[in-house]
Amino acid sequence: xxxxxxxxxxxxxxxxxxxxxxxQTAGISIPTLCDHKELSPYGGCRLCLVEVExxxxxxxxxxxxxxxxxxxxxxxxxxxxxxKFVLTLIFSERNHFCMYCQVSGGDCELQNAAYxxxxxxxxxxxxxxxxxxxxxxxxxxxxxxRCILCRRCVRACSELVGNHTLGFEERGARSFLVxxxxxxxxxxxxxxxxxxxxxxPTGALIDRQSxxxxxxxxxxxxxxxxxxxxxxxxxxxxxxxxxxxxxxxDWEAPVNGGLLCEIxxxxxxxxxxxxxxxxxxxxxxSLKAATWDEAxxxxxxxxxxLAGIENSGIAALASTRLPVxxxxxxxxxxxxxxxxxxxxSIEEGIYTAASSTLANEYGHPFEGKLSDLATADLVVLFDAxxxxxxxxxSFFVKRNLQAGTNLVVVGREAGELDRWGIPVKATRGSDADxxxxxxxxRAGAALExxxxxxxxxxxxxxxxxELLRDAKNAVIVYGKGMDKTTLQTLVEFAAANSAxxxxxxxxxxxxxxALLGLEKPFNVNGHQAVYLxxxxxxxSQRLAQKVAxxxxxxxxxxxxxxxxxxxxxxxxxxxxxxxxxxxxxxxGHIQAAKQSLTPADDVxxxxxxxxxxAASLGVDVSPDWREQICQRVPSAALEG
Amino acid sequence: MAKPxxxxxxxxxxxxxxxxxxxxDERIVTIAxxxxxxxxxxxxxxxxxxxxxxxxxxxxGVNNSANEEVAHKxxxxxxxxxxxxxxxxxxxxxxMRNMFTLEEALRRAYVETESTDSEGKIPDDPELATMxxxxxxxxxxxxxxxxxxxxxxxxxxxxxxxxxxxxRIPEIKGEKLHWH
Numbered sequence: 009x010x011x012x013x014x015x016x017x018x019x020x021x022x023x024x025x026x027x028x029x030x031x032q033t034a035g036i037s038i039p040t041l042c043d044h045k046e047l048s049p050y051g052g053c054r055l056c057l058v059e060v061e062x063x064x065x066x067x068x069x070x071x072x073x074x075x076x077x078x079x080x081x082x083x084x085x086x087x088x089x090x091x092k093f094v095l096t097l098i099f100s101e102r103n104h105f106c107m108y109c110q111v112s113g114g115d116c117e118l119q120n121a122a123y124x125x126x127x128x129x130x131x132x133x134x135x136x137x138x139x140x141x142x143x144x145x146x147x148x149x150x151x152x153x154r155c156i157l158c159r160r161c162v163r164a165c166s167e168l169v170g171n172h173t174l175g176f177e178e179r180g181a182r183s184f185l186v187x188x189x190x191x192x193x194x195x196x197x198x199x200x201x202x203x204x205x206x207x208x209p210t211g212a213l214i215d216r217q218s219x220x221x222x223x224x225x226x227x228x229x230x231x232x233x234x235x236x237x238x239x240x241x242x243x244x245x246x247x248x249x250x251x252x253x254x255x256x257x258d259w260e261a262p263v264n265g266g267l268l269c270e271i272x273x274x275x276x277x278x279x280x281x282x283x284x285x286x287x288x289x290x291x292x293x294s295l296k297a298a299t300w301d302e303a304x305x306x307x308x309x310x311x312x313x314l315a316g317i318e319n320s321g322i323a324a325l326a327s328t329r330l331p332v333x334x335x336x337x338x339x340x341x342x343x344x345x346x347x348x349x350x351x352x353s354i355e356e357g358i359y360t361a362a363s364s365t366l367a368n369e370y371g372h373p374f375e376g377k378l379s380d381l382a383t384a385d386l387v388v389l390f391d392a393x394x395x396x397x398x399x400x401x402s403f404f405v406k407r408n409l410q411a412g413t414n415l416v417v418v419g420r421e422a423g424e425l426d427r428w429g430i431p432v433k434a435t436r437g438s439d440a441d442x443x444x445x446x447x448x449x450r451a452g453a454a455l456e457x458x459x460x461x462x463x464x465x466x467x468x469x470x471x472x473x474e475l476l477r478d479a480k481n482a483v484i485v486y487g488k489g490m491d492k493t494t495l496q497t498l499v500e501f502a503a504a505n506s507a508x509x510x511x512x513x514x515x516x517x518x519x520x521x522a523l524l525g526l527e528k529p530f531n532v533n534g535h536q537a538v539y540l541x542x543x544x545x546x547x548s549q550r551l552a553q554k555v556a557x558x559x560x561x562x563x564x565x566x567x568x569x570x571x572x573x574x575x576x577x578x579x580x581x582x583x584x585x586x587x588x589x590x591x592x593x594x595x596g597h598i599q600a601a602k603q604s605l606t607p608a609d610d611v612x613x614x615x616x617x618x619x620x621x622a623a624s625l626g627v628d629v630s631p632d633w634r635e636q637i638c639q640r641v642p643s644a645a646l647e648g
Numbered sequence: 649m650a651k652p653x654x655x656x657x658x659x660x661x662x663x664x665x666x667x668x669x670x671x672x673d674e675r676i677v678t679i680a681x682x683x684x685x686x687x688x689x690x691x692x693x694x695x696x697x698x699x700x701x702x703x704x705x706x707x708x709g710v711n712n713s714a715n716e717e718v719a720h721k722x723x724x725x726x727x728x729x730x731x732x733x734x735x736x737x738x739x740x741x742x743x744m745r746n747m748f749t750l751e752e753a754l755r756r757a758y759v760e761t762e763s764t765d766s767e768g769k770i771p772d773d774p775e776l777a778t779m780x781x782x783x784x785x786x787x788x789x790x791x792x793x794x795x796x797x798x799x800x801x802x803x804x805x806x807x808x809x810x811x812x813x814x815x816r817i818p819e820i821k822g823e824k825l826h827w828h
Contacts, residue, residue, distance in 0.1 A: 107734050107741055107798040107828040119827060126821040128794035129737045133787055138747035 012074040015082055027069035027080055028056055038082050039091060039121050041098075041209050042158035043070045046259060046266055047167055052158050054094045055121060058082045066090050092125050100132035101181055102139065103153040109211040110219045117209035118156060139184075144194030147274050148205050148215050150185065155212040157183050161204035168267060170406025170428075173198045185212070199424075200270040201399070206256055217277060218246070218254035227253050230604035233591050235329055235584040236271040237397040238359075238513040239378070240593025243268055245585055245604035252277050252585065252605065263378060263597060269399035276584070281546075281567035286610045288578040295578065300610070303577050304624035307562045311537050312625055316347040323350035323535040323558070326526060327545035328515040331589020331601065334614035335517060336633035338541050339524040341618060345627035350528070350535060354545060357527025359488045359514040362495040363643040364522040374499050375644035376483065376508030377595045381405055384508075386479035387429075388416045388446075388472075390498065391439065392487035395424035398512050398594075401485075414475050418442060432472060435463030439494045447501050449473025482507035488514065511643060513594040515545075516584075519644070520592045523637040532558055540564070540571060543614050544583035547571045564617050579621075580611045587613040590633070596644040651684040652813055653701035655726065658689050659715040660742045660782055661708025665733035666690065668799035672806040679806070682813035696725040703728045703812045709735045709742055710788045714777035723789040728812070731785040734798040734828060741798075743782040750779050795820060798828045 009020045014031050021030045026049060031038050041053040051071035058069045061079035066087065069080070081087065098104075098118065106112040106119055114120070139152035157176070162185070165174040173196055176183045187196035205213050230245040234255075242261020246253045255273050259266035287303035288295040298306075314321040324342035326335055335353075343351040357364075367373055381387065381404040394402035405415060406428055415429025422433070434442045445458035450473045455466035476482065484502050486495065486509070502509045513519050521527065530551075532538055537560040540547075544566040552570045555561055564579040565572050572578045581587075586607040592598050607613075612620070622629045630636070637646075658666060666689065670676070679685070686701055687693040696704055704726030710719055723729055734740040745753040759768035785791050795808055795818075804824045811818035 103747070105738065105740075105743065107738075108744070109828075112828045113826075122827075123825050126825065128796055128820045128825065129731070129784070129786060129791075133784070134739075136746050136781070 010074045010076050010078075012076075012078045012080065014080045021074055024073050027058060027060075027067070027072045027074055027078075030074050031069065031080070031082060036082060038069050039124055040070055041117055041121060041156060042160060044160050044163075044207055047160060047163040047207070050159055050163065053098065053156065055091055057087060057090045057094070059084050059087055088125065091121075092127060095122050095125060095127060096131045098156050099130045100134060101157075102155060103134045103136065104210070105134075109154065110214050111211040111223075114223050114225050116211060142187075142193050144192035145198065145200075146194065147200055147202060147217070147270075148193075148213055149219075150193055151212055151214070152185060154210045155185050156210055157185075158209060160207040160209065161185065161213060164203045164207045166407070166410070168265075168407060169199075169201055169203050169403045170409060171197065171199055171201070171403075174204060199399070200274060201268060201403070202270075202273040203257070203267055206266070215254055217274070221253050222246075222248040230585075230602055231258055232585075232604055233516075233599045233601040234268065234272040234276075235516040235591065235601065236269070236276055238516060238518045238594040239263060239398050239400050240516065240591055240597055240599055241268055241272055241400055242599070243272060247604055250606050263593060263599075264400050267400050267403055271396065271399070279544075279567075279583070281569070283583075283608075284565055284568055284572060284578055284580040284611075285608050286580055288572075288575075290576045295573075295575070300579075300612070300620065303579055304620055306577050307539070307621060308624040308626075310560050310562075311346065311539070314346070314536050317536075318349050320534045320536055322346055322348040322537045322539060323530070323532050324348055324539040324541070325352055325354060325530050325551075326521070326541040327354045327543045328518045328521045328526075329545050329584065330517060330541060330543045330614045331587060331591060332517060332520050332598075332633045332637065333589045333631070334541065334543070334618055335520050335524055335526070336636040337615055337618040337622065337629045337631075339526060339636065340629040341622050341625065341627060342539065343525070345622070345629070346625070350531065351526060352528045352530050353521035353526035354530075354542075354547075354551070355514045355518055355521060355527075356529045357522070359512070359518050360522035360643070361527045362490050362492040363511045364527065364640060365492045366495055366499065367641045367643040371641055373596070373642050373645045374509060375511050375595065377644070378404065378510065378593075379595075380481070380483050380508040380510065382408070384408065384413055384481050384483040386414045386416070386475050386482040386507075388418060388476075388482065388484045388507075389425060389429075390418045390443075390484055390486045391420070391490065392485040392512050393419070393421075393423050394485075394512070397514070401512070401594075414479070416472050416475065418446070430468065430471065430475075432464055432468060437462035439490060440497060443494060443497055443501065445469055446472060446476070450476040450501075450505065452477075476505060479505070479507070483510060484508070485510045485512060487512050511594065516591045516593075519594060519596065519642070520637060523592070523640050523642060525640060530554060536560065537562070540575075541614060541618065542566075542569075542571065543581060564614065566611075579617050580608075581614045581617050582607045582611055586611070587615075589613070589615065592637070592646065594644070596642060596646040598646060598648040651682065652703060652815060653684045653686050653697065654703045654705065654809070654812065655687045655696035655701045655722070656689070656705035656707070656732070657687070657718055657722065659706060659708030659718060659736070659785075660711035661733060661735040661740065663689075663707070665707040665735075665797075665799040668733075668797075668802055669805050669809075671802035672809075673802075675806050679809045679813055682810065696722060698725070700725045700727065702726070703730060705730045705732045706736050706785055707732045709739045709782045709784055710780070711742055711782040712777040712779045716780070716788060719785060719788045728792045728817075729785075729789065730793045730795060730808070730812075731791045732795050733800055734796055736785045737794045737796045738827070739782050739784045746781050750781075754779075793818065793820075796825070796827045801826065
């Protein structure tokens with residue numbers, strides 16, 4: 009520990025701590041613009057200058073490590089003058105006109121810093137040279153007139169996301185934020201994760217969707233869990249007048265540490281599908297508005313006589329986007345009480361069937377944690393596509409590559425991550441053959457026969473083998489569609505190499521679907537009635553075809569779709585932001601989602617709709633979902 | 649002690665700051681009791697007294713030779729000069745035109761406007777003031793007190809006027825400090 013005195017306070021901090029962080033732990037606030045707690049210190053804005061006893065000049069506190077018995081002063085006349093001067097220079101460098109800026113009035117860290125130093129005006133004139141505004145990106149606008157060159161966005165893009173799209177060209181006052189080597193943002197390698205928006209201290213990077221729709225003081229924050237996929241990122245849903253204004257990553261969230269992907273941040277805010285706001289019952293060939301009681305009565309009078317009839321009773325399918333509470337009620341109603349032989353999820357187990365079978369054979373979890381990616385020196389993606397879903401997990405991999413982590417991308421199809429690592433693309437052979445080839449490479453065996461078998465050059469296989477031999481903390485990530493035997497080989501291979509294994513899984517509650525045994529292929533063969541707990545999921549064409557000839561179809565859904573048009577009864581349910589509930593992410597974190605929007609009067613939560621259905625059917629369901637999910641061995645240890 | 653004399657005028661602004669001044673409502677009576685309100689754009693007297701006044705208040709930036717003349721006259725005749733509102737302090741909304749050439753700005757205003765049905769003509773009467781870049785007041789003459797805001801809040805205006813009327817220099821900070 010090192011002892012430092014800041015403004016008369018004696019503080020003990022670990023060696024290497026910066027003066028800025030030491031001050032913050034003692035509750036002393038030093039203004040800064042380029043510093044961000046999630047990013048490495050940069051020392052670019054010079055606003056955090058402090059007086060250090062014995063030092064010839066003022067020192068930037070954000071990059072200065074404490075040394076023993078250092079004496080620092082943060083609020084002297086000299087320091088205050090320097091801050092004003094620094095701000096004066098920053099304001100003069102570009103064109104910061106608050107009166108027509110989106111973030112003015114509380115959301116701008118530059119303006120707030122000027123207020124703090126009691127600046128009533130700019131002692132130096134602004135630049136007046138107009139800089140280009142880049143509006144080529146679908147989600148955000150880059151206005152170089154408002155950029156203060158703090159490089160937070162550049163650091164976020166490389167240090168947190170690992171995408172390295174943003175950078176600076178030129179030097180000094182001519183420095184310019186550019187994407188790639190000067191491409192418009194919309195044509196660049198930007199993957200639209202929006203992390204740069206979340207760290208920009210000024211109005212240089214602004215979100216199109218939320219611009220001018222409410223300042224931080226006018227919106228409500230709702231800390232919740234993203235339902236976009238099984239990574240389970242913590243996020244803040246900012247709302248105003250019961251409308252979503254913006255979605256932001258939660259810096260404090262254990263899983264994602266503030267990051268979101270394009271789906272999480274932008275796409276789920278732009279859902280243009282038509283809502284279903286009232287129960288509907290088919291009368292004389294067309295769907296008519298009905299009460300909940302009427303709708304439930306129609307379903308229960310059709311389904312009650314079908315209880316327990318094998319192959320001719322009820323087929324039921326649920327979305328893996330539903331909260332645990334709803335999935336637990338769903339499983340109890342249809343599998344336990346109505347004893348249907350066809351109760352499954354929309355994923356039909358393609359992501360999880362192999363892993364849950366294996367975990368139950370082993371009798372213990374075998375998968376590691378997402379946090380293992382942080383310490384991995386080698387990551388092998390085995391048919392694990394993280395380009396759309398699970399993209400935030402790919403950031404955990406990409407951001408470590410520069411520090412020397414190796415990446416091997418095993419698969420059949422080309423993917424976005426190929427260019428970040430060593431692509432191993434088999435052109436023939438099975439997954440088991442590919443795995444055998446890799447195991448042989450690891451063992452240093454002759455690889456020519458494998459080259460013929462899977463169509464990957466022996467030299468490349470040898471390289472992968474060498475990386476596996478050298479790795480101390482390898483992580484193997486597998487995706488969907490793997491059979492149990494191959495997975496078992498993979499898991500045993502990993503164990504022999506002291507490597508961790510991660511299964512990506514599918515939607516937000518994919519893991520819950522597995523724990524509840526909702527994993528079998530969905531088929532309607534002579535079933536008299538079909539119940540689809542669709543929630544806010546988007547049904548596939550294939551699903552619509554499968555149920556097209558069902559004698560009776562009931563759907564609980566948030567949005568109108570081909571399926572609701574086909575249905576005999578439709579129950580209106582809440583979408584992700586309207587309902588509370590729990591989600592179990594891919595590595596077993598049990599997390600609570602909160603309500604962010606108030607739903608319309610007649611729209612019930614997915615769990616409430618299923619509970620009402622249970623009551624109408626005259627069956628009891630236990631609200632204790634924790635007991636329900638304990639009936640099978642999880643593939644990753646549950647926590648929370 | 650004689651009541652301090654206060655004059656005001658508006659330059660390249662929208663008159664909104666003066667409207668905000670009127671928004672101090674009945675408190676203007678208090679100001680009138682404490683100070684001698686001389687020339688303003690909304691009263692009969694149009695120029696600060698030749699013999700000088702104590703406080704001059706200018707709204708708006710400086711965007712032509714006529715504004716320059718007023719700014720210099722105020723500086724000469726006022727002991728304290730106040731830049732009143734974001735246009736006077738920073739250049740404000742009119743300063744957006746600085747991102748273009750004067751020719752481009754004039755063409756947009758007189759020729760390319762959607763409401764111009766015939767050919768359009770840029771005014772060229774030699775009597776007209778000469779246009780310049782839009783400048784903050786402190787770029788043209790020294791300014792003693794800056795009161796930012798677009799417009800400044802009436803409560804801030806009342807505070808500033810009452811301090812000045814009582815011979816004190818107002819301090820714009822904390823809740824009183826807003827740039828827009």
